[in-house]
Amino acid sequence: MVKKESEATKVTLNRRELLQAATLGAAATVAPQMGETADAASQALAQVGTPAVPTPARVLMNATINGERVSLDLDPRTSLLDALREHLGLFGAKKGCDHGQCGACTVHLDGQRVASCLTPAVQVDGREVLTIEGLAGPDGSLHPMQRAFIDHDALQCGYCTPGQIMAAVACVAEGNAGSDADVQEAMSGNLCRCGAYVGITQAVRQVAGQDGGAS
Ligand code: FES
Ligand code: FES
Secondary structure (H helix, E strand, C coil): CHHHHHHHHHHHHHHHHHHHHHHHHHHHHHHHHHHHHHHHHCCCHHHHCCCCCCCCCEEEEEEECEEEEEEEECCCCCCHHHHHHCCCCCCCCCCCCCCCCCCCCCEEEEEEEEEEECEEEEHHHEEEEEEECCCCCCCCCCCHHHHHHHHHHCCCCCCCCHHHHHHHHHHHHHHCCCHHHHHHHHHHCCCCCCCCCCHHHHHHHHCCCCCCCCC
């Protein structure tokens, strides 16, 4: 009985040794192949050359903002809205949705209203931007549209108001303020959570009736 256990142990050890030997043998066979594969990949990479040039870290943007020449060194992914707010300290244009859906960030680019959150700052290079901060006269006198918003209580919390006013000025300049319906259609991209739409429409209509509205 003892002899049988001893033999069984001997057989087990032999199997273990056999498995170890097989494993080592397989590794010894695979290792050179892996090494060859790595060498081949290294050679292929060397032939292809270095990876594609990464996105430039910074870009220079020169523009006229509210009548003043500015030069900004920016990450190329910077939006015009972020350039205005975070680099120039112009906080009038608001970040509502940041996806072009609320109009809170509306400014004028070469006289046309744009959603500054969707406008890459680099696209503004060499162009003119007007924000709510540049709308009043040099002497501080309010723009007729600003005055009309006050006259008609066209705001409550005021968050959407800079974008509403910039869009309203453009609406009149575009000739889209001939009726309440025209104004509402032309201003439909500017949302107001406070629901000040009646006053906004009245303000736009008032300015449209003043010599076509000043811009
Ligand atoms: Fe630009 Fe809403 S923040 S459209
Ligand atoms: Fe409050 Fe328009 S006045 S969101």
